[in-house]
Amino acid sequence: MICSMTGFGQACSEVDGVVYTVEIRSVNNRYFKAQLRIPDIAAYLEGEIERVHRDAIHRGTVSFSLRMKNISGKSLFDIDENSLNTYIQRLNDLLPAGDGHSRIDLASMLSLPGIVQPVIPDEAHMQKMRQVILSLTEEALGLLKQSRSEEGKTITVDLLANLDLIANRLKAIGERVGVVVEEYHQRLKDRVDQLLAKAQLKMDEAQLAREVAIYAERSDVAEEVSRLGAHLAQFRECCEKGGAVGRRLDFITQEMLREANTIASKSSDTTINQSVIEIKCAIDRIKEQVQNVE
Numbered sequence: 001m002i003c004s005m006t007g008f009g010q011a012c013s014e015v016d017g018v019v020y021t022v023e024i025r026s027v028n029n030r031y032f033k034a035q036l037r038i039p040d041i042a043a044y045l046e047g048e049i050e051r052v053h054r055d056a057i058h059r060g061t062v063s064f065s066l067r068m069k070n071i072s073g074k075s076l077f078d079i080d081e082n083s084l085n086t087y088i089q090r091l092n093d094l095l096p097a098g099d100g101h102s103r104i105d106l107a108s109m110l111s112l113p114g115i116v117q118p119v120i121p122d123e124a125h126m127q128k129m130r131q132v133i134l135s136l137t138e139e140a141l142g143l144l145k146q147s148r149s150e151e152g153k154t155i156t157v158d159l160l161a162n163l164d165l166i167a168n169r170l171k172a173i174g175e176r177v178g179v180v181v182e183e184y185h186q187r188l189k190d191r192v193d194q195l196l197a198k199a200q201l202k203m204d205e206a207q208l209a210r211e212v213a214i215y216a217e218r219s220d221v222a223e224e225v226s227r228l229g230a231h232l233a234q235f236r237e238c239c240e241k242g243g244a245v246g247r248r249l250d251f252i253t254q255e256m257l258r259e260a261n262t263i264a265s266k267s268s269d270t271t272i273n274q275s276v277i278e279i280k281c282a283i284d285r286i287k288e289q290v291q292n293v294e
Contacts, residue, residue, distance in 0.1 A: 001242045002249075003294045004151035005029065005060035009144030011136040015128070019069040022136040024053075024144045028292060029061040030247075037065045044126070045133055052134065056141045058244035059294045066133060084115055148294065155289050156239055162282040163232055166256075169275040169282075170232075173263065174225055176272050224266070228259040228279075235286075246293035253287045 005028045012021045034050045053062050087109060109115060235252050238245040260283060264276045 001149065002152045002156055002239055002245060003145070003148040003242070004155055004292050005148065005246070005294050006151060006292065007144045007146075007148035009140040009142065009147065011139035011143070013132060013136055015132050017070060019067075020132055020136055021065075021067040021069070022133070022140045023065045023067075024137075024140045025063045026057065026060040026144060026148065027063075029059060032057060032059055033061045035061065035063045037063075039066060039068050041068065042066060042129060042133060045130060048130075048134065049137055052137055052141065056145065057294070059246055064137075079110070079115060084109060087112060087115070152293070155292055159239060159286055159289055160236070162286050163235060165282045166279050167229070167232055169279045170225055170229055173272050173275050174222075176269065176275075177222065177225075224259045224263045228256060228263075231256045231259065244294050246290060249290045249293055250287075253283060253290055257283050257287075 005026055007026050009024045010022065012019065014020070032054060034053050036046055036049060038046055038049070049064060053064065088104060091104065231252050235249060235256075238249055238252070257280065260276055260279045264273060264280075267273060267276070
């Protein structure tokens with residue numbers, strides 16, 4: 001079964017007084033693209049987290065967010081007192097001579113670069129964090145893929161319905177092709193008979209047969225109908241196979257539209273052209289849905 005590129009997954013856990021929350025969202029993209037938001041204290045896992053995403057997802061823009069909330073009272077961040085003292089000393093040096101008083105807003109100074117630093121965990125703590133974060137990432141990815149799969153089922157139903165419509169219209173076109181040539185033959189014969197009756201001349205049957213043959217050759221769409229039918233079969237096969245088939249389905253859709261346009265350009269029959277219009281509308285709906293397929 002095919003999968004959508006749109007989905008959402010979330011996983012949470014509390015370990016050693018820290019609540020870890022992982023959220024993963026994905027939207028359409030022609031290629032794979034990862035956007036990771038990770039606290040500095042866990043930045044060393046960025047490359048590994050991205051590899052996990054690449055192994056699980058083939059297409060789409062994936063937005064990964066990791067939040068860590070401390071509920072134990074232990075700080076996840078530290079203040080660099082040396083840097084803070086340096087800032088304060090530089091500010092004092094800027095005061096006019098003889099002015100020994102100044103007011104400093106410490107809250108504002110904490111936002112200066114280098115003042116607040118994440119606590120550097122030891123090796124054991126880093127390994128525990130790694131296990132927790134990667135486990136939550138796998139769990140959230142599983143939920144994300146599940147939601148993408150559920151939406152993929154809906155997309156598949158719509159795609160197959162449009163394929164059935166195209167197949168029915170193709171069948172109608174195939175049945176109409178032979179009738180069109182016969183109708184053209186009869187119209188041409190009647191018209192020639194009317195013109196020749198006035199001039200009291202006899203119709204050349206061989207010439208009439210050649211004209212009908214030329215029209216039949218020029219308006220023959222059997223090859224295009226056959227190729228379009230083959231594209232429908234390929235499309236169905238990809239839907240049943242599933243996996244990352246979005247690009248292949250997009251290419252097949254383009255070829256389907258090409259065959260439909262050729263049929264329209266060859267045929268001058270109103271009934272056939274009406275069927276082609278319905279086919280092209282269905283292909284357009286398919287094309288829109290395929291943009292959502294992984």
